[in-house]
Amino acid sequence: MRTLNTTALSSTAMIYLALAGVLAVGGAAVALDGGNLFATANLVDMLTRTSLTGFLAIGMTLVILCRSLDLSVGYTAALSSLVAATTMDGQAANIPLAIGAVLLVAGLIGAANGAIIAFLKVNPFIATLGTGLIIKGYLDTEYKGPAGDVPAAFQQFGYTRIAFVPVSALVMLAVAGAAIWYLRSTRTGHHMYAVGGDIDVARMSGIRTTRVLLTAHVLCGMAAGVAGLLLAARFGTGSAEAYTNLYELDAIAAVVLGGTLLLGGKGGVAGTVAGVAILAVLDTVFNVMQIDPFAKDVLRGVVIIAAVALYARRQLDRTARRPRFAISEGRA
Amino acid sequence: MTATAALTMRGIDKAFHGIPVLSSVDLTVEQGEVHALVGENGAGKSTLMKILAGVHTADAGTIELGGRAVSFTHPVQAQNAGIATVFQEFNLLPELSVAENVHLGREPRRGGRIDRRAMADRTAQVLADLGVEDLAPTAKVGSLSVAHQQITEIAKALSQGADLICMDEPTAALADAEVALLYRLVERLRERGVSVLYVSHRLREIFDLCDRITILKDGRLVDSVDTADITPDELVTKMVGRRIEAQFPERLPGTETGDVRLRITAGGNDYVDGIDLDVHAGEIVGLAGLQGSGRTEIAEAVFGITPFTRGSIAVDGRPVRITRPRKAIASGIALVTEDRKAQGLALHQSVRANARMVLDANRSVHSRQRLARIRGILSSLDLVSRGDDQEVQFLSGGNQQKVVVAKWLAAEPGVIVLDEPTRGIDVGAKHKLYSVIRSLAADGLAVLLIASELIEVIGLADRIVVLHDGRIAGELPSGATEQDVMAYATGRRTA
Numbered sequence: 001m002r003t004l005n006t007t008a009l010s011s012t013a014m015i016y017l018a019l020a021g022v023l024a025v026g027g028a029a030v031a032l033d034g035g036n037l038f039a040t041a042n043l044v045d046m047l048t049r050t051s052l053t054g055f056l057a058i059g060m061t062l063v064i065l066c067r068s069l070d071l072s073v074g075y076t077a078a079l080s081s082l083v084a085a086t087t088m089d090g091q092a093a094n095i096p097l098a099i100g101a102v103l104l105v106a107g108l109i110g111a112a113n114g115a116i117i118a119f120l121k122v123n124p125f126i127a128t129l130g131t132g133l134i135i136k137g138y139l140d141t142e143y144k145g146p147a148g149d150v151p152a153a154f155q156q157f158g159y160t161r162i163a164f165v166p167v168s169a170l171v172m173l174a175v176a177g178a179a180i181w182y183l184r185s186t187r188t189g190h191h192m193y194a195v196g197g198d199i200d201v202a203r204m205s206g207i208r209t210t211r212v213l214l215t216a217h218v219l220c221g222m223a224a225g226v227a228g229l230l231l232a233a234r235f236g237t238g239s240a241e242a243y244t245n246l247y248e249l250d251a252i253a254a255v256v257l258g259g260t261l262l263l264g265g266k267g268g269v270a271g272t273v274a275g276v277a278i279l280a281v282l283d284t285v286f287n288v289m290q291i292d293p294f295a296k297d298v299l300r301g302v303v304i305i306a307a308v309a310l311y312a313r314r315q316l317d318r319t320a321r322r323p324r325f326a327i328s329e330g331r332a
Numbered sequence: 333m334t335a336t337a338a339l340t341m342r343g344i345d346k347a348f349h350g351i352p353v354l355s356s357v358d359l360t361v362e363q364g365e366v367h368a369l370v371g372e373n374g375a376g377k378s379t380l381m382k383i384l385a386g387v388h389t390a391d392a393g394t395i396e397l398g399g400r401a402v403s404f405t406h407p408v409q410a411q412n413a414g415i416a417t418v419f420q421e422f423n424l425l426p427e428l429s430v431a432e433n434v435h436l437g438r439e440p441r442r443g444g445r446i447d448r449r450a451m452a453d454r455t456a457q458v459l460a461d462l463g464v465e466d467l468a469p470t471a472k473v474g475s476l477s478v479a480h481q482q483i484t485e486i487a488k489a490l491s492q493g494a495d496l497i498c499m500d501e502p503t504a505a506l507a508d509a510e511v512a513l514l515y516r517l518v519e520r521l522r523e524r525g526v527s528v529l530y531v532s533h534r535l536r537e538i539f540d541l542c543d544r545i546t547i548l549k550d551g552r553l554v555d556s557v558d559t560a561d562i563t564p565d566e567l568v569t570k571m572v573g574r575r576i577e578a579q580f581p582e583r584l585p586g587t588e589t590g591d592v593r594l595r596i597t598a599g600g601n602d603y604v605d606g607i608d609l610d611v612h613a614g615e616i617v618g619l620a621g622l623q624g625s626g627r628t629e630i631a632e633a634v635f636g637i638t639p640f641t642r643g644s645i646a647v648d649g650r651p652v653r654i655t656r657p658r659k660a661i662a663s664g665i666a667l668v669t670e671d672r673k674a675q676g677l678a679l680h681q682s683v684r685a686n687a688r689m690v691l692d693a694n695r696s697v698h699s700r701q702r703l704a705r706i707r708g709i710l711s712s713l714d715l716v717s718r719g720d721d722q723e724v725q726f727l728s729g730g731n732q733q734k735v736v737v738a739k740w741l742a743a744e745p746g747v748i749v750l751d752e753p754t755r756g757i758d759v760g761a762k763h764k765l766y767s768v769i770r771s772l773a774a775d776g777l778a779v780l781l782i783a784s785e786l787i788e789v790i791g792l793a794d795r796i797v798v799l800h801d802g803r804i805a806g807e808l809p810s811g812a813t814e815q816d817v818m819a820y821a822t823g824r825r826t827a
Contacts, residue, residue, distance in 0.1 A: 190432075
């Protein structure tokens, strides 16, 4: 039964189905509790939650597709919020400069990650853990508290809504759309699947694998930079403390929930967006139902593990030989 | 004719860490010629091919393509010069489609975007040129048969505009029926004026397909001859430098067929059904059948990897329930798996560690004396290594297989299942393995031998059980012809 149902659908369709399921179950649970998950305030809460993790997870999808990883994105985002807030320094006129500075700094961090992984052949886990620690050290010594000042004009990015949809969520979806297009329609994007699928095959096919890997990391860094801009807009100031939220783990969880293989070569941003949404729905449901924080984390952990275990099963089903005598056995 | 040769290599030298692997090797391949490159493992074929593919760079010597001197430092340069190589391990991405694989790294673009329609159309065109009709450009490569994956590789080579395609043991993973398809492809390539450098151990293919043969031994050129001017026996003599009298050793004197050691009664699972099979002590039973007919599935069921869900198994008359490999081992069953590198060996570990792995893992069969015997087993198999500390990944295929066999012999099994034991192994080592198989039978083991090469099953087995679509189609005595076996294997005849 299970095999029949799952193989008929594409992976992405499955994940959106799972999102619908989470919404339905969550909605029912909240309703039983006497609330309404789909009240405007809750919808706003859900969508607001998607944007920050969304930016990080989109970038993370690119590096994971290349069979790499970036554990430094949380620190990059925190640093970016400081770069943004201190560059703006309360002046609306400085906004373009600040955005440019953030993208440059975040992009350079991504480039450093990519270079360490591609040229020094350091395992991505260790490489980005290292760069993350370096940024953390810098933040801890240079910034004892919030710094910089974000002008009201830019704070709009954090708070403006069109109906119940926050602008930041729309920007995130636009970035997701661009990433989907990028992976599908550009050579470098398409080659990320090849590099993650089998780097030797990619190299033997004439793909400049180091360039692809570098590009993925630069884009991932820049996505973390955008997340930092959003942090700055929300807080009205730059915050070094932001890294304590371990955003990178949420991002990785969303990517994996979205059906991208941690071993690379398979998956995509469309699934990641659904993964982000699933996490956001869960958080909102837990919030509305006022579940205590400990149980909340336990439930999140269980959901993530269960989802990935399910994908692993599916993977096995697909690669297994086609049974020849299974039906007769079922009838016997 | 004064046409320029497609490829001329002269005086190629190559050494690794100071050890010469190729010395002054010459090779000429004419345009539209199918040229066999033969030699035992370690003769330097792979190295020569990798130099052509741009994976290695020669220390000395010249390479000319169509009369133009070239030198490669990267595989892509070789590809751009018109040389494509189909390695044994395919360079394909299973998650991508046939068309995406064929155009990998050279995706057609329109207005800066990848043009997927053009990609599919061009792939369909190449496949049509090859006379392949049953392969969709949009099919995911991971879901294809080995034969179709190979076709994808060849299509990739052609779409790169290759004038010379090197094939490394192209039939190693193919069933006999699929080999016919490869023959047709090679003919097509020849008609189109594409030259083929064909590296193979299988003499029949070489004589069926190739116009000329270049023989290497110990890194030196032995000879380049027209196929018409040499007999298979002479070729083998040139390859190994000694004459192998008969291709298959005779049954050893003193081999006695005894009691039933392995009995499968009405065995079946998702993949095979109604399997009734007895293997006696001292007997070699061959399991033949086309790719996917259920040969490996029977081996895996007997060894508890994908157990039978119906029927029963008895070892030495005692019924056993084999649900896991560990139980199979405890019952005295050994399995030499089809995929040596993935399933048979821990490649980064030493000869010693690999050889004692079964004993170390199964205390019930563990004993000091048995461990002590391992060195003796390895020498009795004529293992060639730089010592028992050498990592097995650096051994030749034949020697790797000897380590696998030694690992199982150490456990003193009563039943040994050999799944494709000679895949990718050179002629001399194959012959040694044949003798080993004979001596296993002489020692009273029940041997179940699976091989895609029919000639092996016919040459070694005392009885041949032929599978078709997961069931036993028929049984043949030793000395059956390939036609007999194929009649059952293809379902033309049923028992």
